[in-house]
Amino acid sequence: MLDMKNALDKLNISLDLNRKVVGVRFLYTKKEFLEADAKEARTKIPYCVMVKIATHGFGLKATLETSGCGGATRALGLEKPKPEFESGCEYHSFGLYKDLTIAKNVVDNITLCKHEIYGVMVKPLEAFNENPDVVIIVTDAYNGMRIVQGYTYSYGTKTDFKLTGNQAVCSECTAYPYEKDSINISMFCSGTRYLAGWETTEMAVGLSYSKFLGTAEGVFRTINGAEGNSAKKHIKKKLEMTNLSNPGIYENDAYYIRLSNRDDN
Template sequence: MNREAFRERIIRLNCALDLERKAVGIKFLHTKEDYHFADAKPVTVPINYCVMVRLATQGKALKADGNNLACLAGARALGLKEIDAYHRSGQNGKKLGLYHDMPTAKRARDGMSYCDHQAFGIMVKPLEDYDSEPDVVIIVSHPYNIMRIVQGYSYYSGIQSAFKMTGNQAICSESTAYPYLSNDINVSLLCIGTRHKAGWSDQELAVGFPISLFRKIVDGVMNTVNIMDNNQKKEIIERKLLENEIDDLEIKYDYNYYR
């Protein structure tokens, strides 16, 4: 997707959804050279990856290497730090009290997505700030918007039958590593760690998907506005479309599949 088409779909997404936070793009920086040229401010003190994502939803552009991620679980999930045998075995999850016995802890750990590459760093910034495509898109919002994104996905791809969620490692594993590795969408209920560290509200969820799905998801959301959204939401969408001179979607009032 060229830059102009990419930016237009970002505008369309913001017209169709009432996003209080900016959509975020994630880019893996595989080499030291990639990190050096990445257009974002390097973090100067250790920071949690999920906090970087939260700051990006507020307009900040940051990059960090594996040594500057305060949460080692996040660094391991993103492929910036090697996973040791203790964590791979599930012992850490059992010790923390996340699972009631070792077989459950091991099964949960084996089911979590951890990037198997060895990247140097990662860049996290608002999707609209990218000149070239990132690897993964993350949107944190209320359930209605997450529903609409999944409906947009389903418009072209049908049912996603492999959602992966445990309520743990929500931003790093469920919203970044899994969409990247599976090349598919995932919804996360978030986790206590990121809700505490990043300060998400109790009403927020996350959705992550690879950039390869971005065009179809946005187009799917747009193509289902008339049959999904109510008149009140349609009025807001129509106003934003007119403000952005987008005239290829006719808003139909009193027109829904459920009426």
């Protein structure tokens, strides 16, 4: 698990995160569920609330019986979509789309996991002894920018972000990045903001685990080009408390400072 620890260390040094980075693992059988290293949910709990709890350092695992949100159960693959969802009627009843045609369009374009699972485990990434399937980072817009810069450093331009402000944590941050083996951003949805009580300034980033590793490396490698002098000083102090090598952090060397100095001349 050195790759995971290394990536997590680089991310936490590069960014000031107020919440723990979260890992999600799909559990395909009852045996796998029972062996999964997390406390089992005893009452119904929404998936997004499980993610919120994990950002505070506590892990949970749940099955269909203990999942408290129908949107998440179909997005994660705990159950198949019902006819009222597939028709668009359920979404149309939310009052978020002007007519049934638009609601059906949104339904047809939402990403649901194609697999069938028995359960799901959600806990802080640092608590995993095996690779998770998805990584979720809840943070602010500035750190969201830096994470996207890190992804772009390693993988190039992401041309197909998908977000609708609905089914944010389960589809936008979990199913979509998992199915696409990629990254996605989410402004959250009204449902999770109500159920989980996120701060109004918070947003989320979801990544497949494989892309998380390269993204964390990219965030670390873009410190010099992206951050100003005060941030670099702070990051260097954090770096001194680790065994990581300085990736090349220099004062007055952010790209926009260099461009500004060049223009002044």
